Amino acid sequence: MVAPLPFYVAEDDSASKREILRAALKLFSERGLAATSIRDIAEESGYTNPALYKHFESKDALALHLFETCHARVWTICSAALSAHRGFEDKLDAYVEAWLALFDEEPEALSFLADSARVLWPRSRPSLRRKTMIGLARSLMSEATGVGARAGIDPDVAAASMQGTLAELARMIQVGVVPGPARRWHAKLVALFRRLGT
Secondary structure, three states: OOOOOOOOOOOOOOHHHHHHHHHHHHHHHHHOOOOOOHHHHHHHHOOOHHHHHHHOOOHHHHHHHHHHHHHHHHHHHHHHHHHOOOOHHHHHHHHHHHHHHHHHHOHHHHHHHHHHHHHHHHHOOHHHHOOOHHHHHHHHHOOOOOOEOOOOEOHHHHHHHHHHHHHHHHHHHHOOOOOOOHHHHHHHHHHHHHHHHO
């Protein structure tokens, strides 16, 4: 049985491009952008530097491609989770579940996004930059009864609290401070965010 392709690899990608993408995401998530060289990616992928340049003009172009692909996937799945439900309680539950599942299934992608956003987000396509995780979290928290001008909790602060908590929990799992899988924290996170929103 053939293993499914990772979401960031296209069906028509050549074998060399597939391996370069896999190697780059692995190294970017483990070491960071600055500490990963073209030579490292070539060595990890089993292909030469010229093979990499055949598909991407530079390490930065490769990193930006992966960043945009990973962000689009995370945003699309979390947005769909919100759209599929009605009411704050159900949306909150679905959103947290979707995010935690993404981390369990694609930890390298979420780690890479979190660690490289400061550098790569400003260079992303404008159409992608209109689709933010904070925007999704803000739309969700804006539906909470305890958030808003009358409640005294700013939706932006509530959204940042939620996204920051999710990201930091993922980092804690990644470095072994708390046990995974991420889904095991679902009920506790929902209870925390529900308290914030009511």
